[in-house]
Amino acid sequence: MIMNYTEGLFRFIEKSPTPFHVIDNMKQELAEQGYKQLLEREEWKLEQGGKYYVIRNGSAMVAFRVPKGTFGGFQIVASHSDAPCLKLKENPELWSEQAYVRLNVEKYGGMICSTWFDRPLSVAGRLLVKSEEGVTVKLVQIDKDLLMLPSLAIHMNRDINTGYDYHAQKDMLPLYGMGTKGEKESFMDRIAREADVKEEDILGSDLYVYNRMPGSVWGSEDEFISSGKLDDLECVYSSMASFLSAEEHDRIPVHCVYDNEEVGSSTRQGAASTFLADTLERIQEAFGGSASDYRRLIAGSMMLSADNAHAVHPNYPEKACPSNRPLVNQGVVIKFSGNQRYTSDGVTAAVFRSICGKAGVPTQVFTNHSDIAGGSTLGNISALQVPVPCVDIGLPQLAMHSSYETAGVKDLEYMIIAMKGFYEAATEEMENGIKIQ
Structure with missing residues (x-):
């Protein structure tokens, strides 16, 4: 089973070079499983036992199932579809020496620049194309070793091994080809x-450079995996797999994938947006619930903020x-932060540990070295819109934000x-503790 999961993850990542492809691939899988797409601009007519998903911007998704009876809250797993990379600018061609063609790019997120050099790259994203109806979205993924970022020879850059300051507008422009302009x-x-x-x-585009290196299993006993975008497609894939296989009960399972976590989440499709809140409110409204009913549901809900963690x-x-x-x-990592960069506290961590213990899953703890500033993730940001108890979790990895992670x-x-155990659980606050069903 372990290798089946690994092979499935690699296939998912290979087909998902951009957030738009991530969501489109999940959309196809959900449609095959009988899920119906909802549009935000239309009225929602939901049914007990129904299976649904809604997409915003083509790069974020909320999928859910409605129980056949009454429901008492939401079990939410939230992850993100984006990863640090190079984004193409408009009018991307830059000519050099009247022979070389480079592409003009800018950095997206906190990437490790050196890991993008001297390896096969290509381009993927979405095009906005003129049509009779107006504008049509078309996804594109060039399945070819199309670009390269050649390193400058050490003879001309003696400082490369003693600390080098990469400049995006000079050092990070990938080579596309040769020819004569015109x-x-x-x-x-x-x-x-x-x-x-x-x-x-073509009226508009959102195009990105992606690493072409396929995923690999390696190590003395094949104990490691390496691939691009493990942060955070490993959690996206895990959430999707567990969401689809979880057994039904009186909670609504929610598979939420945000975009733009790597650049702060402050977009209409990011964790700071109303996307999840809008969806959960509309679920309640579709079954005749009041605003007070919605608040009671939120109080009876819980979220896993799933984003990979640093291994030693x-x-x-x-x-x-x-x-x-x-x-x-x-095992799975529970992340804590004294300055609340992560949402985990004693209560939510205890609940998650209890769920993992029943499922036979070991857990670990991550906290930052107290003298080294750490990163953050989407849990606390999302809680500003959907204030549910939350625990930040992730899978331990090395080389986070490299173009090829481990x-x-x-x-x-x-x-x-x-995650499957979490989806199948239900938490209820008591006078002096938490009941876990």
């Missing part, structure tokens, strides 16, 4: 040809907290089992 097919013509549209019909690095053990040191293949084979299965 005679060579333009880059946007190439994109149009791949999408089977006319270049003059074997070469840099001093960077980790002295007493909370997650290891690869040792994690553990066993942990993927641990996460899927833990």
Whole structure:
């Protein structure tokens, strides 16, 4: 089963070079499982036992199932579809020496720049194309080793191994081809040809550079996995797999995937938006509930904020907290932060540990080294709109925000089992504790 999960994850990542592809791939899977798409601009007529999903911006999704009887709250798992990368600017072609064609890009998120050099790259994203109805969205993924970022030889950059400051506008421009300006097919013509549209019909685009290296299983006993976008497609994949396999009860399971976490979440499709709140409110309204009923449902709900965590690095053990040191293949990580960069507290962590214990899943703890500022994730941001009890979790990994990250084979299965147990649980606040059904 472990290798089946790993192979499934690699296939999912390979088909998902951008957030738009992530959502489209999940949309196809949900449709095959009998889920119906809802549009935000239309009235929702929901049924008991119904299965639904709603998409915003083509890059964020909320999927849910309605129980056949009354329901007492929401069991929510939230993750994100984006990853640090290079985003193409408008009019991307830059000519050099009247021969080389480079592409003009900017950084998206906190990427490790050095990991993008000297490896096969390509381009994917969405095109907005003129049509008789107005504008049509077309996804494009060039399945070819199309670009490269060649390193400058060490003879010309003696400081490269002693600390180098990468400049996005100079160092990070990928090489696309050679030719004579005016005679060579333009880059946007190439994109149009791949999408089977006319270049003059393209009215807009959101295009990104992605790493072409396929996922791999490696190590002395095949204990490691490496791939691009493990942060956070490993959690997206785990949430989707557990959501689809969880057994029904009187809670509404919610599979939520936000976009733009890597750049702060403050977009209409990010965790700071009303997307999840709008969806949950409309579910309640569809069954005749009042505003007060909605608040009671929220009070009886819980969320897992699922975003990968830092494992102790074997070469840099001093960077980790002295007493909370997650290891690869040792279980799901619960993340804590004294300054509330993560949502976990004693109550939510205890509930999640109880669920994992019943499922036979080991857990670990991550806290930052107290002298090293850490990152944050979507849990606290989302709670500003949907104030449910939440615990921040993730899978331990190395090389976070590299173009090619590393994690553990066993942990993927641990996460899927833990999330399935969470979806099948129900929490209820008591006078002096939490009841877990």
